[in-house]
Amino acid sequence: MLEKEKEIGLRAVREAMALTAAIQADLTGKDTLTKSDRSPVTIADFASQALVCKALSLHFPGVSIVGEEDSLAIRRPENRGVLAKIVHYLQRYDPDMMEALICDLIDMGGDEPAETFWTLDPIDGTKGFLRGEQFAVALALVRGGQVQLGILGCPNLGTSPGGTLFWAIRGQGSWKIASGGKAEPVHASARSDTREMKFVESYESSHSDKNTQLEISRRLRISSPPEQMDSQVKYGIVASGAADIYLRIPHPTSPDYREKIWDHAAGSLIVEEAGGRVSDIDGKKLDFSFGRTLRDNRGILATNGAVHGRVLEIIAELAAKN
Numbered sequence: 001m002l003e004k005e006k007e008i009g010l011r012a013v014r015e016a017m018a019l020t021a022a023i024q025a026d027l028t029g030k031d032t033l034t035k036s037d038r039s040p041v042t043i044a045d046f047a048s049q050a051l052v053c054k055a056l057s058l059h060f061p062g063v064s065i066v067g068e069e070d071s072l073a074i075r076r077p078e079n080r081g082v083l084a085k086i087v088h089y090l091q092r093y094d095p096d097m098m099e100a101l102i103c104d105l106i107d108m109g110g111d112e113p114a115e116t117f118w119t120l121d122p123i124d125g126t127k128g129f130l131r132g133e134q135f136a137v138a139l140a141l142v143r144g145g146q147v148q149l150g151i152l153g154c155p156n157l158g159t160s161p162g163g164t165l166f167w168a169i170r171g172q173g174s175w176k177i178a179s180g181g182k183a184e185p186v187h188a189s190a191r192s193d194t195r196e197m198k199f200v201e202s203y204e205s206s207h208s209d210k211n212t213q214l215e216i217s218r219r220l221r222i223s224s225p226p227e228q229m230d231s232q233v234k235y236g237i238v239a240s241g242a243a244d245i246y247l248r249i250p251h252p253t254s255p256d257y258r259e260k261i262w263d264h265a266a267g268s269l270i271v272e273e274a275g276g277r278v279s280d281i282d283g284k285k286l287d288f289s290f291g292r293t294l295r296d297n298r299g300i301l302a303t304n305g306a307v308h309g310r311v312l313e314i315i316a317e318l319a320a321k322n
Contacts (some may be wrong), residue, residue: 002141002149002169009139009151010167012055015093016122016137017153017163021045023089024155034268044129047086048122048137050105051093056118057108062087064117066292067109068262075103103311113261113291115201116143121262125231127204136231140265145289146170150266150273154233159265166236168273188276188304189241194220197244197307200237203228208299209249216247216314220307235267238302239274245307248283248300258293264300277305283312312315 023044049069056065074083083099090097105113109120118141125135137153145276148170155163162179166186177183191197199217202208210226217226227243237243250257266284281299290296301311 001172005141006151006167007151008055008059008140009149010165012052013137013139013151013153014165016051017054017155017165019051019089019093020044020123020129020137021155021163022050022092024132027130042123042126042129043082043085043089045103045123045126046071046074046082046106047089049109049120050086050090050097050102052120052122052137052139053092053105054097057105060118064111064114064253065109065120066111066113066117066122066262067106067120067122068120068260069106070110071103071106074106080236086288097190113142113288116141118142119200119262119265119288121232121260121266125229125233128230133203134229134231134233136233136236138232138262138266140262140269142261142265142288145287147265147269147288150269152232152236152266152270154231154236157233158237164236166239166270168270170269170273172273174270174274176240186237186240186270186274188271188274189244190306191244191304192306194307194310195223196243197222197304198224199226199245199247200234200243201226201228201247202234203230208247209251210273212249212315212318213247215318216311219314220245220310232263232267235271235302238276238304239267239271241304244304245311246300246302247281247311250299258295259297259300260293261288261291266293268300268302271302276303276304277308279308279312281312281315281318 051253121138129135141149152166158164160178166176168174234246280297
């Protein structure tokens with residue numbers, strides 16, 4: 001089941017990993033655009049989305065693609081230099097990648113969610129990308145509001161050049177492969193003593209309520225400080241047992257913020273199929289049936305499963321005091 005989707009998705013994400021890693025290695029400040037929310041976005045976002053959208057549209061015509069980017073910015077005359085760079089990198093993989101085609105491919109990611117759709121984050125963790133650190137290419141297939149296939153490419157994770165590629169199919173477990181290696185199953189940790197657990201959270205302070213998360217870590221008596229990193233790489237870390245808790249509580253200045261579906265679809269399934277547990281901070285399952293955001297969910301909690309209930313209890317206790 002979903003073997004074709006898995007194979008095409010893996011191939012597309014693997015190529016996007018190599019492409020974005022090459023761009024990261026070459027990146028200079030002048031190649032950076034700016035989104036309206038002032039978070040930087042690079043040529044890698046657009047190139048990655050075009051590459052993946054071409055593969056998906058070729059093999060699965062008619063299936064909606066819900067992506068993060070559109071081509072409006074790079075169609076502007078003042079950004080022709082950026083578009084030229086995108087063409088340069090993409091033509092390493094496909095000589096037919098010309099400007100008009102690239103823009104059209106990027107815009108294929110502008111669909112709205114349907115009963116069945118792909119959701120893509122071409123560069124998850126843009127600031128980590130710009131710092132030369134962790135980022136991911138995240139692709140998921142959603143059906144009936146539930147993620148069925150998740151693929152997570154992490155070019156800078158692990159000791160092997162080329163990074164680590166994770167994937168999961170619902171009901172079939174989670175897997176990873178390092179560049180040049182063999183596929184192997186991944187499992188969340190079996191740790192139950194919270195003092196031995198590891199906690200991961202977003203690098204950016206604006207992404208979550210770090211003071212509350214630190215207090216939760218203290219109450220759990222976790223001995224090591226939270227490890228900070230960008231992107232859905234955190235899900236891969238939890239799924240493979242290198243960490244036990246990933247928590248994302250909405251920042252106090254934006255308590256009503258709702259997460260984007262492409263930021264969590266792939267990673268959440270990979271953790272669940274590895275034996276972990278994923279919910280929002282109220283204990284509700286993530287529901288991907290409300291469009292481009294997790295409208296019915298608040299925050300994110302991913303764990304190895306053993307500590308999930310206790311973390312939810314502490315969150316509720318702290319909320320009751322405020």
